[in-house]
Amino acid sequence: MPIGIDWGGTSIKAAIVDGANLRGFSRVDTDVSAGPAAVLDAIAALVRVLDPRTDAVGVAIPGEVRDDGRCWKLPNVPGFEDVNIGAELQARLNLPVGVDNDAIAAALAERLYGHGGTYKSFLLVTLGTGIGGGIVLDGNVRRGAGGFAGEIGHVLIDSTPEAWPCGCGRRGCMEAYAGTPGLLKRYAEFGRHLPTIKQIADANDAGTEEVWRQLGVALGTGLASINNVLDLDAIVFTGGVANSLPAFEKHIRHALKLRAFAPPLAELPLVASKLGEHAGVIGAAHLPVDRKS
Numbered sequence: 232m233p234i235g236i237d238w239g240g241t242s243i244k245a246a247i248v249d250g251a252n253l254r255g256f257s258r259v260d261t262d263v264s265a266g267p268a269a270v271l272d273a274i275a276a277l278v279r280v281l282d283p284r285t286d287a288v289g290v291a292i293p294g295e296v297r298d299d300g301r302c303w304k305l306p307n308v309p310g311f312e313d314v315n316i317g318a319e320l321q322a323r324l325n326l327p328v329g330v331d332n333d334a335i336a337a338a339l340a341e342r343l344y345g346h347g348g349t350y351k352s353f354l355l356v357t358l359g360t361g362i363g364g365g366i367v368l369d370g371n372v373r374r375g376a377g378g379f380a381g382e383i384g385h386v387l388i389d390s391t392p393e394a395w396p397c398g399c400g401r402r403g404c405m406e407a408y409a410g411t412p413g414l415l416k417r418y419a420e421f422g423r424h425l426p427t428i429k430q431i432a433d434a435n436d437a438g439t440e441e442v443w444r445q446l447g448v449a450l451g452t453g454l455a456s457i458n459n460v461l462d463l464d465a466i467v468f469t470g471g472v473a474n475s476l477p478a479f480e481k482h483i484r485h486a487l488k489l490r491a492f493a494p495p496l497a498e499l500p501l502v503a504s505k506l507g508e509h510a511g512v513i514g515a516a517h518l519p520v521d522r523k524s
């Protein structure tokens with residue numbers, strides 16, 4: 232059975248994956264300051280411990296993989312620019328290795344074992360510190376020319392000079408308002424600092440309602456433009472905040488109605504992923520291993 236790896240800025244999660252089921256799971260912290268070789272060694276060691284007889288490995292990474300297998304710079308992990316993670320791991324493990332962006336891997340899992348059973352064309356939206364996405368059109372996960380397809384967080388939703396700055400260095404991106412730092416900032420404007428969205432949800436006060444409004448309006452405004460182009464069957468939300476979708480769905484819908492080119496484009500189902508926190512490792516295990524590396 233293949234092993235799926237979901238690697239982020241804080242940890243490496245690995246699982247033996249049987250369809251949509253995990254047969255073994257392991258997790259270690261990522262020491263990003265140690266450099267690419269140490270991270271790749273840690274991933275290889277995790278694979279050997281989990282199942283030395285596995286026949287294939289798939290890795291979901293926090294960044295984009297270009298068509299030639301080299302990754303683009305990883306925003307939260309220094310030193311990986313131009314590193315061919317697939318080839319590096321193949322050399323360490325002597326196994327076929329597939330590598331792709333974590334949101335694309337999660338979209339693949341959703342396509343195989345989640346809402347993909349109901350909707351042929353959908354966008355998976357990952358809600359967290361950043362806003363990412365994976366596009367499935369007519370049943371196929373789309374990577375685009377350079378692996379950037381579905382990188383939706385930096386769609387412009389405010390072009391005024393007062394627009395909020397984004398982590399990408401520009402202003403007015405959807406992520407600046409809908410990502411965790413932007414939501415925490417909005418809540419703090421109500422005179423009280425809370426460090427997590429979970430705590431803000433639990434507080435359930437006027438600030439919480441304003442956070443849900445900002446999140447929904449930002450997402451709805453950006454997603455309206457995206458759906459004007461893609462004409463999807465559904466939008467699927469994942470990440471911790473997706474559990475609170477009923478609290479901000481009405482704001483997304485309202486913004487969609489304001490911005491959609493035609494009424495049907497504002498009426499698509501908005502749903503939470505069925506796969507939860509393991510979508511990344513499940514999708515990773517199913518990444519194609521025959522792409523160039």
Ligand SMILES: [Zn+2]
Pocket residue numbers: 384385397398399400401402404406407
């Ligand atoms: Zn941005």
